[in-house]
């Protein structure tokens with residue numbers, strides 16, 4: 001069952017985000033705060049958004065030695081965000097430290113999601129630059145399997161890999177899928193793309209949509225279109 005449309009709030013500062021949100025009257029989208037907005041606006045914006053009742057996916061894609069990631073995750077968990085991520089390439093020890101760091105004294109923690117292979121990565125780049133000579137969907141499924149064994153809640157992957165991930169990890173293991181483009185949108189820098197409808201058909205749990213909404217002349221119409229195509233609303 002599709003859960004929600006997450007809007008990638010890729011803006012340089014809080015005012016730009018506020019201007020954008022004003023264009024979505026009556027809506028309270030699940031927001032993804034990524035590197036650009038977090039580096040520009042800082043943790044105080046994340047606290048404000050949480051106080052205002054937004055669900056927040058804090059997308060900082062941590063990738064470092066286990067101790068560093070664990071300690072950083074403890075700080076992020078204090079922001080009361082709903083979802084955070086790391087790069088699966090950091091390995092399962094890093095993931096275990098991340099879970100420890102994220103777990104609050106009351107036992108709760110944000111959902112922890114591993115980025116498998118970025119949706120901007122092509123099969124050719126995987127082979128030529130990363131020296132991974134396997135089909136990208138199998139690489140994604142492998143990264144998903146060890147992420148699941150480390151205790152993570154799901155992965156970021158392209159909608160094209162949802163079925164193989166669900167086969168490897170079971171239906172409850174979450175798939176968060178960027179690389180979403182409407183049938184009439186430009187691909188931009190994304191490679192492994194799909195429409196919201198394709199993502200729904202593949203069994204994706206959350207789609208992440210940025211520029212097709214944020215750069216649209218009518219962000220409200222684009223957001224509602226994504227909801228209609230993905231959630232069937």
Ligand SMILES: O=C(O)c1cc(=O)[nH]c(=O)n1[C@@H]1O[C@H](COP(=O)(O)O)[C@@H](O)[C@H]1O
Nearest residue numbers: 008034059118119156178179208209210211
């Ligand atoms: O972790 C992510 O959110 C992410 C992983 C990935 O593999 N690909 C990917 O595009 N993303 C993020 O999803 C968003 C996609 O934005 P658009 O390409 O503008 O729709 C960006 O904020 C990316 O940082």
